[in-house]
Amino acid sequence: MLEIKGLSYQVEGESGQELGILNDVSLTVEDYKLVVITGPNGGGKTTLAKAIMGLVQPTGGSILWNGADITQMDITGRARLGISYGFQQPPRFKGLKVKDLLALAAGSDSLTREEGCQYLTKVGLCAHDYIDREVDASLSGGEVKRIEIATILARKAGLMIFDEPEAGIDLWSFAKLTETFQAIHRRREATLLIISHQERIINLADEIVMISDGRVSKYGPKEEIFPQILANTLSGCSYMTEGAAQ
């Protein structure tokens, strides 16, 4: 279980004033739930995900994973505990092939070609075209993004955090990806925390957290929160991507 208690992240603004990027954020994610974090651009979603992963050190509050306080723990320690994060814009690794990256993520030199290919297929990549490619600038943004999502699947983390997995991904791959999230959820393979603006991903959620201005502005079961989001969208306060993923 993930527990976030009164989490704050304050930074100093350009003119020396305090900026509250996260303000007293509290939420609890039960094991094997699929929770979607959504809300307007600049609301603080990525900062919250980075704080959970240990990429941002909060200035107040605490983060507990399975009862242990991990607030001061570094990213490696959290990864060892089974917390895994997929960047909104993933880095590239020149000189490293896709199959090496997957083997590294799986923590196994013995990851077979077939196993590697299965992870790529789960994110809508035609495995045999990609498994031997280098993760360099020759890959498109959407391809790198899907390869990174495949590495998170290979890590078999207990908590998988995805930051806008839909970004830059074509329709067919997006459908495959939502199927994969559903399957992980159905088989209770991991707890999923997904930052998304996409209606079809929001619709997969058990619970929805809306973050605006660094605060939790709505939080509850999908059945309660989703209609509120749709009502806001229809009344002209749109923060959801219309239609298909780009």
Ligand SMILES: Nc1ncnc2c1ncn2[C@@H]1O[C@H](COP(=O)(O)OP(=O)(O)OP(=O)(O)O)[C@@H](O)[C@H]1O
């Ligand atoms: N270290 C920092 N210093 C100053 N401002 C910051 C810092 N980190 C984040 N911010 C600001 O905090 C706000 C929240 O950023 P964050 O990336 O968490 O938003 P988001 O909800 O993920 O947005 P998006 O939907 O556009 O991805 C933004 O206005 C961002 O510019």
